[in-house]
Amino acid sequence: MTNFASTLQFVQGIHVWVDPIGAPTQFRLTDSAGRASVTLALPPNGALYGLQLYHQFFVLDPGGNGGLAAWTQGLSQTIGSW
Numbered sequence: 221m222t223n224f225a226s227t228l229q230f231v232q233g234i235h236v237w238v239d240p241i242g243a244p245t246q247f248r249l250t251d252s253a254g255r256a257s258v259t260l261a262l263p264p265n266g267a268l269y270g271l272q273l274y275h276q277f278f279v280l281d282p283g284g285n286g287g288l289a290a291w292t293q294g295l296s297q298t299i300g301s302w
Contacts, residue, residue: 221245222260226274226294237294238276250279262299269300 225239248256258277262268274296281290 222273222275224271224273232288234289234291238274271299273297273299
């Protein structure tokens with residue numbers, strides 16, 4: 221998930237750090253090593269400079285916490301900075 225808003229919610233034992241309301245969600249398949257990649261495309265719009273984006277990734281995993289998924293910690297990114 222990616223969104224301009226963060227949160228701290230617990231959904232079926234999963235820590236959700238990105239506000240799921242209005243967050244675009246992308247699904248990817250993993251390779252044989254369990255890796256996947258996601259491309260985040262942002263329009264070249266100067267009005268976005270300085271805004272923060274929040275990201276979090278989930279993996280469907282019946283062996284994960286709550287028998288639903290494994291997840292990453294949240295990532296905060298400021299547009300226009302390294």
